[in-house]
Amino acid sequence: MSSRDKILAAVAASKPEAKPLPDIEPFKHIGYTDVLAQYETVLTTIGGAVHRVNNWDEIRTIVSEKYNSQNVRVLSLVPELDDVATSAYEINPSAHQLADVELSIIKAHFGVAENGSVWVTEELLGHRAVPFICQHLAAVISASSIVDTMHRAYMRIGEAEYGWGAFIAGPSKTADIEQSLVLGAHGPRSMTVFILND
Amino acid sequence: METTTTQDKNPPLQGAGGSHAELADIFNKDEDRVNWHDETLWWIRAKRDKSVHQLPEWEALREAASNIKFNVLSHLDIYLAQFEAAAKANGIIVHWAADAKEHNEIVHKLLTDAKVTQMVKSKSMLTEECHLNDYLATHGIEVIDSDLGERIVQLAGEPPSHIVLPCIHKKKEEIGDLFHMYLGTPSNMSDPQFLTETARGSLRETFLTRKVALTGVNFAIAETGEFVVCTNEGNADMGAHLADVHIACMGIEKIIPKREHLGVFLRLLTRSATGQPITTYSSHFKKPREGQEMHIVLVDNGRSIQLGREDFRNSLKCIRCGACMNTCPVYRRSGGHSYHTAVAGPIGSILAPNLDMKKYADLPFASTLCGSCSNVCPVKIDIHDQLYKWRQVLVKEGYTPKAKTVAMHVMATTLGSSTLYHAAGKMGRLTIKYAPFAVNNKLNPWYKNRDMPESPKESFGEWYAKNRKK
Numbered sequence: 001m002s003s004r005d006k007i008l009a010a011v012a013a014s015k016p017e018a019k020p021l022p023d024i025e026p027f028k029h030i031g032y033t034d035v036l037a038q039y040e041t042v043l044t045t046i047g048g049a050v051h052r053v054n055n056w057d058e059i060r061t062i063v064s065e066k067y068n069s070q071n072v073r074v075l076s077l078v079p080e081l082d083d084v085a086t087s088a089y090e091i092n093p094s095a096h097q098l099a100d101v102e103l104s105i106i107k108a109h110f111g112v113a114e115n116g117s118v119w120v121t122e123e124l125l126g127h128r129a130v131p132f133i134c135q136h137l138a139a140v141i142s143a144s145s146i147v148d149t150m151h152r153a154y155m156r157i158g159e160a161e162y163g164w165g166a167f168i169a170g171p172s173k174t175a176d177i178e179q180s181l182v183l184g185a186h187g188p189r190s191m192t193v194f195i196l197n198d
Numbered sequence: 199m200e201t202t203t204t205q206d207k208n209p210p211l212q213g214a215g216g217s218h219a220e221l222a223d224i225f226n227k228d229e230d231r232v233n234w235h236d237e238t239l240w241w242i243r244a245k246r247d248k249s250v251h252q253l254p255e256w257e258a259l260r261e262a263a264s265n266i267k268f269n270v271l272s273h274l275d276i277y278l279a280q281f282e283a284a285a286k287a288n289g290i291i292v293h294w295a296a297d298a299k300e301h302n303e304i305v306h307k308l309l310t311d312a313k314v315t316q317m318v319k320s321k322s323m324l325t326e327e328c329h330l331n332d333y334l335a336t337h338g339i340e341v342i343d344s345d346l347g348e349r350i351v352q353l354a355g356e357p358p359s360h361i362v363l364p365c366i367h368k369k370k371e372e373i374g375d376l377f378h379m380y381l382g383t384p385s386n387m388s389d390p391q392f393l394t395e396t397a398r399g400s401l402r403e404t405f406l407t408r409k410v411a412l413t414g415v416n417f418a419i420a421e422t423g424e425f426v427v428c429t430n431e432g433n434a435d436m437g438a439h440l441a442d443v444h445i446a447c448m449g450i451e452k453i454i455p456k457r458e459h460l461g462v463f464l465r466l467l468t469r470s471a472t473g474q475p476i477t478t479y480s481s482h483f484k485k486p487r488e489g490q491e492m493h494i495v496l497v498d499n500g501r502s503i504q505l506g507r508e509d510f511r512n513s514l515k516c517i518r519c520g521a522c523m524n525t526c527p528v529y530r531r532s533g534g535h536s537y538h539t540a541v542a543g544p545i546g547s548i549l550a551p552n553l554d555m556k557k558y559a560d561l562p563f564a565s566t567l568c569g570s571c572s573n574v575c576p577v578k579i580d581i582h583d584q585l586y587k588w589r590q591v592l593v594k595e596g597y598t599p600k601a602k603t604v605a606m607h608v609m610a611t612t613l614g615s616s617t618l619y620h621a622a623g624k625m626g627r628l629t630i631k632y633a634p635f636a637v638n639n640k641l642n643p644w645y646k647n648r649d650m651p652e653s654p655k656e657s658f659g660e661w662y663a664k665n666r667k668k
Contacts, residue, residue, distance in 0.1 A: 004282075004294035007450065007498045011275040014506030019272045021455060022265035024462060030255060042475060093489055095440055096406055114465070115475035128487055129439035132432045132479075150476075151461040163485035167464075169476050172432040176347035176363065178370045179238055180390035185346060186398060186405070187432030187479070 028155060031148040035113045036195070039146050043116030047183050048170040049192040052143070056080045059140065059194050063105065067136075072102035077126055078140055081105050095129035104134040104188075108168075110145035111193065112153045117169035118193060119153060121162040128164050132172075137188040139168070142198045217560040217599075222532035225367075235367060236530040242363075243524040245473030246574065253465075263462050264578035267515035270453055271505060277420035277453045278496065284423025285494060288485045293495045298328035301497045305330060305412065305445060308493055309339055312443050314409050320427070320434035321345040322414030323361050323518060324447050324497060326540035341412075342404050344433040346397050353380050359534025361541055362471050362520035367533050401433070411437030415448035415494075416517070417463055421456045424484035425494065428467065428477040435481050443491045446483065450496050451514040463517060466576035470519040504552045509587045513548045515577040522571035522581055528564050537561060544571035548584040551592065559597035562588035620659070627653040 001009075032038040040050045053059050059081060067074050069086040075098070076085030085105065106125060108118035118139050122128050131137050147153050153167070172187030183189055216224075226232055250256050270277060282292045295301035301324075309317060317334070319325065319341050331341045331352075343352045347364035351357065353376045358364030365373070374388035383396050413434040418425040425446055427434045438444040454463065468474045486492035505511050523529045523543030534542035539550040539558060547561035562585045571581040592598050593606075612618045629636050630653035656664075 002294070003296040003300060003498075006296055007294055007496070007502060008275045008278060010498070010502035011278065011450070011505060014502050014511075015274055016268075016272050016505075016508070016511065019265070019268040021269045022262045024262055024458065027255065027259070027262070027461065046474065046478075099402075099406060112476075117476055117480075122487075127439070128435070132435045132439065149461070150465050151458070154458045154461045157457065162482070163487070165482045165484070166435070167476060167480040169478050169480075172430070172478055174346045174394060174431050175472075176345070176350065176365055177373055177390035177393055178368075179241070179363075179366075180370075182391050182394040184398065185394060185431035185433070186344070186401060186436050 024151070027149070027151045030151070032113055035146050035148055036143060038113040038148075039111050039116060039195075042114065043170060043193060046116050046170040047173060047181075047191075048116055049190065050195060051192065052195045052197065054197050056196075059196075060084050062194075063103070063138065067103050073100050074103045075101045075105065075130070075134065077104070077106045077124060077130065081140075089126035089130070091126065093127075095127045095133060098127065098129060098133045101130075101134040103136045103138060104130050105138045105140070106131060108139045108141045108193075110147055110153070110156060111141045111195070112148075112150060112167065113146055114149045115167075115169050117167040119157065119165065119167055121160075121165040123162070131166075131168060132187045134188055135184075136190045136192070137168075137171070138192040138194065140194045140196060142196050144198050146195075216538065218532065218536050218538070218564040219560065221536035221538060222564075225533040225536055226531070231369075232531055232533075234369075235533060238366065239524045239530045242472060243521070243574070246470055246521060246524065247473075249469045249473040249475065253469075259462060259466055260576055260578050263466055263517075263576060264515065266454060266459050266462060267577050270451070270455065271511060271514060273455075274450065274453065274505065277455060278450060280420040281418055281423055281453055282496075284419075284421065286423070288423045289492070290423065290486065291491065291493045293493060295495055295497045295499070297499050298497075301328045301447065301495055301499065302330050302333040304495050305447070306334060306337055306339070308443065308445055309334070309410055312410050312491075314339075316340045316342070316408055317410045317412055318342050318344050318404050318408040318437045318441070319412040320414065320429060320437055321348055321364075322412065322447055323358075323540055324414060324449050324499075325412070326357060327499065328497070330447075342401070342408075344401050344404065344431075344437055345429070346394060346431060346433075349397060349401065350376060353377075356535070357540065359542065360520060360523055361518050367535065402436075405436045405440050408437070408441055410443040410445065411441035412445045412447065413438055415446050415452050416467070417460060418448055418453050418494075419455075419457050419460070420453050422484065424457075424482050425452075426460060426464075427481045427483065428464075428479065429481075430474075430478045432479050435479055438481075438483070439487065442489070443493070444483070444486070445493045445495065447495045447497060450498055450501050451516075467517055467519055470521040470574065470576040500553045504549070507552065509591075510548060510552060510584055512579050513545065513552075513581075513584060515579050516545050516549075517577055519576055521574040521576065525570045525574050527566060527568065527570070532564065537564065544581045544585065545579070548581060548588060551588050555592060555595060555597050559592045560599075562586075562592060563598075563602075620657070623657050627655075627657070629653075 063084045074085045171183045171191045172185045174185035175181045350365040359367045370388040377383040378385045415425045416428045529543040550558035565585045569582045
C-alpha cells in the first residue's frame with residue numbers, strides 16, 4: 001500500500017462525524033464609509049507611500065523626480081509609463097537579469113482597503129520575480145478598483161485562472177532583530193501605490 | 199562568497215535532554231533577559247489586541263474560522279484527494295510522506311535528481327519538526343535558511359525558539375557577534391538596520407545562485423489545487439521565483455476547502471501573530487512557472503493519529519500564528535527552547551505528546567492553565583483544556599515523573615481527610631514561623647525566585663471558630 005493510500009485510509013478511519021461549512025456570506029457585506037481614505041491610512045501605516053493622481057502625467061512627474069532612468073535601471077510593465085523607464089520589460093525566462101533593477105513599475109488589479117494591499121497576477125508582471133527583486137516597487141491601481149475587505153477581494157477574484165498571484169502590502173520588512181522594524185528585508189525597500197482617479 | 203555555517207552540528211538545545219523545568223531554569227538564570235523577553239512578547243500581544251479591536255466582527259470571524267476547520271477535519275480525506283487532483287491538473291507534482299523519515303527522503307531525492315548540493319529554504323516549521331536540515335547535512339547537502347530570524351539561529355547552531363519570531367530570545371549584540379564571525383561585519387556592530395542590510399546582501403547572493411528552493415505552506419485550497427505562502431520579508435518568493443525547482447512541504451491539516459475561505463484566514467492570521475493587518479506578501483502558487491518544476495509534499499507524521507484522538511484532534515485546527523505563545527505567562531518567562539520541540543508554547547505542548555508521550559510528558563505541565571491561549575486563538579482551539587486532558591492521559595499511562603506522582607498521592611490523601619488536613623495546615627504555619635529555613639531552600643520548588651510568605655497565626659477555620667460567637 002502506498003503512503004498516499006495509507007494516509008488517506010488512516011485519515012478516513014480517524015475523522016470525526018461530518019460538520020457543515022459555516023455561512024460566510026455576512027462578512028461580504030462589511031464595508032467602510034470612505035474606502036479610499038481607509039486604504040491610504042492603512043498603506044501609510046504599514047510603511048507604504050500613496051499618491052492620488054488624476055492622470056499619467058502626474059505619475060510620470062513623481063517618478064522622474066525621484067528616479068533618473070539614465071543613472072538607475074527603471075523597469076516598466078505599464079505601457080503608459082514606458083517613457084520614464086530605462087526599458088520596457090522584455091520577455092526573458094531568467095529573472096537573474098533583473099538583479100540590478102532599482103525601480104519596477106507595475107499595474108495591479110485592485111487594492112484592498114482593510115490592509116493596504118494590491119492584488120497582482122503574473123500576466124501583469126512579465127516574470128514572477130519582478131515585484132521582489134527590485135530595490136523599490138511602484139504599483140498603479142484605479143481608484144474605483146479598491147474593495148473594502150478580503151472577503152470582497154476574493155469575490156472579485158472569483159474563479160479567475162492564474163498561475164501565480166499575490167497580495168502585496170507595503171515594502172518588504174522584518175523585525176527579527178529585537179523587534180526593531182527594518183524596511184527592505186529581501187524585497188523592495190519601498191512601495192509606492194499610485195491611485196489613479198477615474 | 200560562501201560562508202561557513204555551523205548548521206552541520208546538532209542544535210545544542212534541541213534534544214539535549216532536560217525537562218521543561220530544567221531548561222527553563224537555565225533560561226531563568228539571567229533575570230534581566232527573562233524580563234526583557236517577557237516584556238517584548240507582551241508588547242506583541244498588545245499590538246495584536248489593538249489590531250483585533252479595530253474589527254467589530256472579530257469574534258464572528260474566529261467562530262467562522264473554527265467551523266471551517268471543523269469541516270476540514272471531518273472531510274480531510276476527501277479534501278486531500280480533491281487537492282491532489284486539482285494540483286496535478288495544474289502541473290504540480292504531488293508526493294505523500296507518512297512520516298518525517300519519508301518526507302526527508304523525498305526532499306533528498308528531489309535534490310539528487312536536480313543534481314544539487316545546496317538549497318535555499320524559507321520558513322517551514324514542518325521541516326523543523328522533521329529535522330530536515332540535519333538529515334540533508336548528513337547527506338552532504340547544505341541548506342541556507344532565508345528568513346532573517348531563522349538565518350540568525352542557524353548561524354548560532356540553534357533551533358528557532360518561536361514559530362513566527364525565530365530569534366526572539368537573542369539580543370542584538372549577540373546577533374552582531376554572529377555576523378562578525380560568519381558574515382564578516384566589523385565587531386561590536388549591533389544596529390538592526392545595519393545587520394539586516396548585511397543579511398540582505400548575503401542572502402541575495404544565495405537567492406541568485408540556488409537552483410532549488412523549499413518553502414512551507416500556510417494554506418492549501420482543495421478546490422483549486424493552489425497553495426498560499428505568507429511572508430513579510432519576501433524570502434519565500436525570492437527563493438521560489440529564482441529557482442528551477444520549487445518544493446513546498448505541508449502538513450495534511452493545512453487544507454482549506456475553497457479560495458473564498460482565505461478571506462477569513464488571511465484576516466485572522468497576521469493580526470493574531472504580530473498585529474499587522476496582513477503579511478507583506480500573501481503568495482498564491484497555482485502552477486509552476488514556465489520551465490519550472492513545482493513539487494508539493496503532503497506529510498502525515500502523526501497527524502492522522504491525532505485526528506483519531508477525540509480530546510486532542512482540535513489541535514490540528516492550528517494555523518501557526520504564535521498568539522498562544524506571546525500571551526503565555528510560562529512561555530514568556532521560560533523561553534521557547536525550554537520546550538525542547540519544534541513548535542514551542544501552549545500549542546506545541548499539545549502537539550508534541552502525540553508524537554512521543556514519553557519524551558514530551560513534561561510539556562502539558564508547563565502551563566498555569568490560565569486559559570489566555572484559548573482566548574486569543576484565532577481558530578478557537580481549547581488549548582488549556584487539552585493541556586489539562588493530556589495531564590490526565592500522561593498520569594494514567596505512567597509517563598509523569600515519580601516525585602510528582604508521589605507528591606500528588608500525599609496531597610490527595612491529605613486533602614481527603616479533615617484530620618490530616620488540619621494537622622498539615624498547623625504544621626505548615628509553625629514551620630514557616632519557627633523554622634523558615636526548612637522551606638526557604640532549594641529543595642522546595644515554591645521557593646525558586648520568591649520568598650515564602652509570612653505565615654498567618656491561625657487558619658481561617660480556627661479564626662472562625664473563635665469569632666463566630668461574637
